[in-house]
Amino acid sequence: MxxxxxxxxxxxxxxxxxxxxxxxxxxxxxxxVFVTYEALWQSDxxxxxxxxxxxxxxxxxxxxxxxxxxxxxxxxxxxxxxxxG
Numbered sequence: 734m735x736x737x738x739x740x741x742x743x744x745x746x747x748x749x750x751x752x753x754x755x756x757x758x759x760x761x762x763x764x765x766v767f768v769t770y771e772a773l774w775q776s777d778x779x780x781x782x783x784x785x786x787x788x789x790x791x792x793x794x795x796x797x798x799x800x801x802x803x804x805x806x807x808x809x810x811x812x813x814x815x816x817x818g
Contacts, residue, residue, distance in 0.1 A: 736764055736803040743791050745784045752791045756799060764811065766802040 736756040743754040751767040758764055770782075773790040780786040791798065 735759070736766070736799070736806050738796070738799045739763075743788060743795070745788055747784065752787055754791075754795075754799070756802060758806075764806065766799070768798055 736758055739755050739757060741755045743752045745751075746753050746767070749767065750770045752770070752773065753765055753767045756764050756766050768791060770784070770787045773787045773794075774780060774782050776794065777786075777790045780790055
């Protein structure tokens with residue numbers, strides 16, 4: 734059951750050091766997806782390591798990251814152990 738993208742903007746969560754974005758499952762229920770700042774910075778090491786660059790990297794790679802999140806969700810379901818599922 735793949736996740737689909739929404740048009741809601743990504744949000745930086747400094748206390749978690751993540752960028753979060755809302756997607757939805759097959760029934761239309763919202764699913765929040767998080768990508769760590771570290772993973773974003775590693776994907777583009779030429780960027781400065783700050784929140785603005787993490788958001789810029791996320792925006793530039795959003796479709797790819799959402800596809801990865803959907804594939805992970807298909808394989809494992811929601812991860813309830815961390816970040817509220």
